[in-house]
Amino acid sequence: MIGGPSPLDIARGLLEGERSLVRAAIVGIGGAGCNVVTNLSRLGLAGFKLIAVNTDAASLKESKADYKVLIGDRFLSGRSARTVENGKKAMEEDIDRVISLIKGNELVVLVSGLGGGSGTGGHIVLAEELRKSEKDALLVSIAIIPFSSEGERVLKNAQIGLAEVLDSSDLTLVYFNDKLREKFPDMPLIRAYRIMDSWIASILEGIYGLQAIHPLPGMINVDFAVMKEAAKNSGLGYAGVAEAQTTEEALEECLNDPFGDADVRGCKALVGYIEGSQTRISVSNITKVQEFLTNNLKIPEIYFGLKPSWEMSKPRVFALALGVKSKMVDEFLGLGGG
């Protein structure tokens, strides 16, 4: 069809999409995970049920979430887990209460800062459990890697945690705190953390937005089912979003990993969309994006759609790359490994 669908078709499609919105939940585990969830709530992230889980009662009390679960209270009495073993045990003790909140969601995102007890141990146990009990859900893990200055014990915990999380999640996105230091050396830590949280919010918004996409002329329809199929067991992923003067610029920019060094070249698949005013995005913009992904980046499987938005003056591109490479992740996993 020349010129693609009419705005009316698109509006209809979006309405239909709205009727069957994907049920999604985010679970923040441990101090960092709960902080992220608090900020997602402050940023008004829509569509996700927000759940905070921690062994630390005081920190949990301060967090903002739709649901809060104190774990391991029987043996930790509301204090930090400190060791990964304690974190695991705490999650095991209260797994039923956590699972009952997650049950039935099709998209489940676990977030934690690795290196401590609750986040690391809790994330490992919960991911493994969800793998068994919620087979139909897409399990996405967000793993925050501690600063390399935090010492051997923290890094070792994080290393073990990351290996297990990568193994038991469908898709894992990794964010290095070291990148915050590199980018904002003089900024108070709390503010730098919030920048990472905003990025995480826009990525989650992007992933959630994958369900209301209009297929481009001549392309396969992109919806949550397509994304889920591509993302199942895809390992390390990368998601980016950027707005620029042209779609090509936005695409290149969004593939630049701000909190790691993900390399999307030759990755397994890429799912994404261009968001913008339909009158400004031409068929050639779209073909250029496709050509760039296919010819320059050698990505064999591409699902790209359009998300019409009348308010936007500049095009925005969201991309989720699956099965990517990262030297930083490889090096981190190799740390002290032999």
Ligand SMILES: Nc1nc2c(ncn2[C@@H]2O[C@H](COP(=O)(O)OP(=O)(O)OP(=O)(O)O)[C@@H](O)[C@H]2O)c(=O)[nH]1
């Ligand atoms: N990006 C980011 N990283 C954080 C934040 N808070 C902590 N971290 C990082 O996450 C790692 C783990 O810290 P916590 O999440 O506080 O640890 P925990 O899981 O609560 O562990 P316990 O307190 O031992 O139960 C730290 O070593 C930091 O590198 C945060 O708000 N944002």
Ligand SMILES: [Mg+2]
């Ligand atoms: Mg803690």
